[in-house]
Amino acid sequence: MAMMAAKRCESGVCGHCVQPCVLGTLSSGLRLDLRDFPELKERHLARGDYLFHTSGSFESLYAVRSGMLKVTVLTEDGREQITGFFLPGDLVGLDSVGLRHHASSAAALDDTVVCELPFSVLERHGQSVPRIQAALFRMLSGQIRREQSTLLLLGSLRAEERLAQFLIDMSERAHTDADCGTAIGMPMTREEIGSYLGLKLETVSRTLSKLHREGVIEVIKRGVRIRELNKLRLLAGLSVRKPAPSALRRLGH
Amino acid sequence: MAMMAAKRCESGVCGHCVQPCVLGTLSSGLRLDLRDFPELKERHLARGDYLFHTSGSFESLYAVRSGMLKVTVLTEDGREQITGFFLPGDLVGLDSVGLRHHASSAAALDDTVVCELPFSVLERHGQSVPRIQAALFRMLSGQIRREQSTLLLLGSLRAEERLAQFLIDMSERAHTDADCGTAIGMPMTREEIGSYLGLKLETVSRTLSKLHREGVIEVIKRGVRIRELNKLRLLAGLSVRKPAPSALRRLGH
DNA sequence: CGTACAATTGAAACCAGTCAACCATTGTGG
């Protein structure tokens, strides 16, 4: 029933992204399978396009299929801060559930494809299918936990530690064939990284330069390659486990 | 069927907390009414008692009825940070939904009473009652939004602005008969405030002293009274709406 | 009453922010 979808989201393995195209990479266990939603629409965004704006009416969640999104919130005095970067497999819009209008904005940092999931449909399916209700609960709480980690980062880490953790987090989430040398695509600007990490763009630039100078990473214009993961983990204040059980969960099923 | 509950949570208005004893003060609209759950147990905590520990098995959410809780998460290297303070009307434990073990710890900052809401029961009711499923969704996303606000605070505000916003937030959430002069009970230590705000305890102390010196607030051992809400809002970088609905006439300005 | 804990305050060190100059890349229009 999924393969009949023509210009629609296919289930199973995506064409251009390696990981299986399901929702919720947030927690282990059951995931929400797109096969449960035959009437899904895709949306294609060019770099800079907005997926939704703050105060726009909330209708849907969006599953990122390729590319990258930034989600921003506004302060009362007009400044904006990035609260998260969303990669393929992530679900965007969870912070607006239960509201009539979006609590945040989402913009593409790169050419990006998303699947639109009308929330009313999710709600309806959740009502009749316990597995779906549970999956939605899990994704919502997973988002809470991810933000808690960011709270920890912003609350107690220094610039270098923040950057190191950020790079590790991005590299773990970018399931882009992690074997090929742990290179991460980073389409966002220094200022956007800084906005997310609570740092100024100069500090981000300086710190990346320092990590580069020390041979821990390699900075290639809009990308980063991790050369010494263990050193990076050390700088991030993380334990230096796993000598090399490489990404073996690739095609898990 | 609610009034038959003896040592159980009553519905309607609480004895010692003023606000109606419903779950979810997070967003407007429908709320989750305790009358829907006849089999609820109360738990009484003394100052310092833990409601649950990180890695303890997750079974229930808890609705705070009186007192105050702090929720903490652990870094990999053992330090702990407070991710939130929970007041009467708040729901604790949402960050662990979908997990077998708690993602955080919760401890009482004061003598505290909570209602235990077994999550399996909530899930079951959510399955059959759309209103309850929606209420759970709303509470989960509300928690996301609250943490987003904290991200904003940690990411871009200076110490004085953080404290000012914190005091305003606490005073708005402490629905303790807000008329009686806007005095807030603050059972937590300076260090705990600092942990939440990403500041050291000395900075918290210094900043509170400064606000006191300037006549904006009054610091009474473990409590704070806001004397000049508008000045405080100014320092917090918030708009200075509502010139003087009620507070001013009482203070005889 | 004394111990332990919390809070306050001061002085010095330090990390990140600010201001500013310069370089690299990209895209635009003459």
Added chain:
DNA sequence: CCACAATGGTTGACTGGTTTCAATTGTACG
């Protein structure tokens, strides 16, 4: 095709807010 502007990135010098270290006072509880 080149000149040019615009944007993003890098780096340096300086400033300043927070942290750190330390000493003192205040408060709660046995």
